[in-house]
Amino acid sequence: MQTHDTVSAMQLLARETHATGQTLGFVPTMGALHQGHVDLIRLAATKADVVVVSIFVNPAQFGPNEDFDRYPRALEADLEKCREAGAHHIFLPSRETLYPKGYSTYINEESVAAPLEGESRPAFFRGVTTVVAKLLNIVQPDLAVFGQKDAQQLAVVRKMVADLHIPVEIVAGPTTRDADGLALSSRNAYLTASEREGACAIPRTLEKIKSMVDQGERRAERLVAEATHLLADERRIRVIYVAIVDPATMKKQLTIEPGNSLLAVAAWIDQTRLIDNTLL
Ligand code: AMP
Numbered sequence: 048m049q050t051h052d053t054v055s056a057m058q059l060l061a062r063e064t065h066a067t068g069q070t071l072g073f074v075p076t077m078g079a080l081h082q083g084h085v086d087l088i089r090l091a092a093t094k095a096d097v098v099v100v101s102i103f104v105n106p107a108q109f110g111p112n113e114d115f116d117r118y119p120r121a122l123e124a125d126l127e128k129c130r131e132a133g134a135h136h137i138f139l140p141s142r143e144t145l146y147p148k149g150y151s152t153y154i155n156e157e158s159v160a161a162p163l164e165g166e167s168r169p170a171f172f173r174g175v176t177t178v179v180a181k182l183l184n185i186v187q188p189d190l191a192v193f194g195q196k197d198a199q200q201l202a203v204v205r206k207m208v209a210d211l212h213i214p215v216e217i218v219a220g221p222t223t224r225d226a227d228g229l230a231l232s233s234r235n236a237y238l239t240a241s242e243r244e245g246a247c248a249i250p251r252t253l254e255k256i257k258s259m260v261d262q263g264e265r266r267a268e269r270l271v272a273e274a275t276h277l278l279a280d281e282r283r284i285r286v287i288y289v290a291i292v293d294p295a296t297m298k299k300q301l302t303i304e305p306g307n308s309l310l311a312v313a314a315w316i317d318q319t320r321l322i323d324n325t326l327l
Contacts, residue, residue: 061187073188108174245283
């Protein structure tokens with residue numbers, strides 16, 4: 048496994064890989080890797096000959112009062128996990144490489160990115176689309192893997208790639224969960240044991256709503272009300288949003304379309320902001 052920190056090294060790697068008829072798979076991350084990232088890297092390795100992982104805590108997607116400075120960083124452990132998962136190349140750009148002094152070009156997807164996360168984190172998707180577009184131009188992969196865990200991010204990236212004619216296949220990887228049901232997230236490291244117990248109301252709620260749909264409930268309003276009620280029962284949780292939306296457009300649905308309705312939740316557990324979702 049090799050590490051690289053320049054744009055030119057990655058673009059050379061893309062040229063060489065494609066010249067020999069091999070395919071490139073790409074997994075962008077912000078590091079502090081966990082089993083969810085490992086599963087995405089393994090998925091990329093089943094679909095592409097050469098796997099590139101990037102590790103970059105993207106300042107452009109953090110708001111002024113968010114956790115950029117205290118976001119967990121664990122480079123040595125990350126490299127070990129990448130190696131075990133079957134990554135071949137790691138791209139570790141510096142902040143100055145991706146955003147040199149005077150940097151001034153940003154990408155805004157204006158529809159899928161507008162509701163939910165877009166409403167509660169105004170600069171977030173502008174930062175995500177900008178860095179993902181840049182990374183796709185640098186790594187030039189045939190396919191890029193994103194987690195279903197961040198379902199709106201996945202949908203925004205798909206829309207950007209389609210709108211900008213970026214020649215890459217976007218592959219979704221399923222959400223990896225801990226034994227207690229909590230979706231793995233680098234931010235789970237912020238939770239105390241008691242907060243973590245409270246946070247588990249989120250996956251429990253998703254499961255309960257899914258079972259109501261399995262039993263025939265189709266009214267989105269009824270399901271959103273029940274989910275909100277279940278989450279509000281947990282005193283350590285402050286709900287930011289609960290919504291049932293189309294998984295591609297993020298537009299609200301009135302009626303569940305089994306297999307094509309996304310229940311998305313964001314909540315504060317004390318100072319930690321968590322998101323989760325399930326396809327209904
Ligand atoms: P991050 O490092 O948090 O920016 O995430 C990098 C990638 O890993 C994104 O595509 C995320 O959606 C994905 N990811 C994060 N958590 C999980 C999880 N629990 N299961 C699967 N994928 C995940």
